[in-house]
Amino acid sequence: MTNIAMIGFGGVGQALVEILQEKRESLSNRHGLETKIVAVADLMKGAVYDKNGLDIEVLLECVRKDDSVETYPDGPDVVKGMSSIDTIERTNAEMIVEVTFTDVQTGEPAITHCKRAFASGKSVVTTNKGPVALAYKQLKALAEENGVFFGFEGTVMSGTPALRMPEETLAGNEITRISGILNGTTNYILTEMEQGKSYGEALEQAQSYGYAEADPTNDVEGYDARYKVAILANYLMDTPLDYKEVTVEGISGMTVESVKEALQNRQKWKLIGKVERQEDGSVVGSVQPERIDETHPLAGVNGATNAILYECDLLGPVLLTGAGAGRKETGFSLLIDLIHYQKERKLQTS
Ligand code: HSE
Numbered sequence: 001m002t003n004i005a006m007i008g009f010g011g012v013g014q015a016l017v018e019i020l021q022e023k024r025e026s027l028s029n030r031h032g033l034e035t036k037i038v039a040v041a042d043l044m045k046g047a048v049y050d051k052n053g054l055d056i057e058v059l060l061e062c063v064r065k066d067d068s069v070e071t072y073p074d075g076p077d078v079v080k081g082m083s084s085i086d087t088i089e090r091t092n093a094e095m096i097v098e099v100t101f102t103d104v105q106t107g108e109p110a111i112t113h114c115k116r117a118f119a120s121g122k123s124v125v126t127t128n129k130g131p132v133a134l135a136y137k138q139l140k141a142l143a144e145e146n147g148v149f150f151g152f153e154g155t156v157m158s159g160t161p162a163l164r165m166p167e168e169t170l171a172g173n174e175i176t177r178i179s180g181i182l183n184g185t186t187n188y189i190l191t192e193m194e195q196g197k198s199y200g201e202a203l204e205q206a207q208s209y210g211y212a213e214a215d216p217t218n219d220v221e222g223y224d225a226r227y228k229v230a231i232l233a234n235y236l237m238d239t240p241l242d243y244k245e246v247t248v249e250g251i252s253g254m255t256v257e258s259v260k261e262a263l264q265n266r267q268k269w270k271l272i273g274k275v276e277r278q279e280d281g282s283v284v285g286s287v288q289p290e291r292i293d294e295t296h297p298l299a300g301v302n303g304a305t306n307a308i309l310y311e312c313d314l315l316g317p318v319l320l321t322g323a324g325a326g327r328k329e330t331g332f333s334l335l336i337d338l339i340h341y342q343k344e345r346k347l348q349t350s
Helices: 011-022 024-031 056-066 084-090 110-119 129-145 164-169 184-194 199-208 223-236 256-264 327-349
Strands: 002-007 035-042 046-050 078-080 095-098 123-126 175-181 267-277 283-293 306-312 316-322
Touching: 002 011, 002 084, 002 327, 011 024, 011 035, 011 056, 011 327, 024 327, 035 056, 035 084, 046 084, 084 110, 095 110, 095 327, 110 123, 110 129, 123 129, 123 327, 129 223, 164 223, 175 223, 184 199, 184 256, 184 267, 223 267, 223 283, 256 267
Parallel strands: 002 035, 002 095, 095 123
Antiparallel strands: 035 046, 046 078, 175 267, 175 306, 267 283, 306 316
């Protein structure tokens, strides 16, 4: 049984808990994954802990009805109002699901949460980009030192396996270049502009569908994709790359005329994030709008869908495409990390 503490309980955290509940039987039968949510701590919704496990249906009902977890019924072992740090360090959770609202520029509070969890011998799965883009090496070393698991599949392309697929299934290849459509909001805007919508109208629609970040500047100016490029370099190319070294240009200057003019020439504008190995072994990263031929593998990727192209020395180009955002899709990224955690744990004990 894996005892889980949820640090942050917004849409993605709730989606994970719903999935764990809906798929309880098959997760146990097929993957040996049995979980108990013992604690939730959220800055806005409060905190609740029961060492015996919380009743999921009741917990979700409290959030839906009251937007708080502190209306959860009292009980002999129910403790309310603990801080996030206390929840990480002092509950009987062995797995911390870190899905707080984090400032990606500082990576906080997620970086501190990861550090405190690892130092307490607890594992972490997270969808927050900050810890991986800003402090991957340090956090990886800390997790290893403490013999715990660090999962972050959802930081790039939500549950689409942009990190684990190349790391595991393409292992043995040297990946020399990665390029992709790493931001759904901007791809959605560009696709809508091809149909004649103005930039402003398309952005508004992307916000209403929930694709955009809280501050859409992060999407349209390419900053979100820049963090993802840094994660790809650090994790998949094993080469430190500060996100500030990734050159960035967004799509806010794009006009319907230039999008249409490209289409007439059988080309498309796409915001491409790229990381490339140089001859001296270093890597160079960039995010910029690129005009690509309609025959290019990334040209047919429309709407909020993401895609990533890995150039491998043995296998050649490999294209992976799928969701890049969404409540359930990102909730699934946490689930797949938990399944891998379970697999590793089983290997260690067998
Ligand atoms: N705002 C992001 C996007 C979502 O549009 O792709 C997840 O990073």
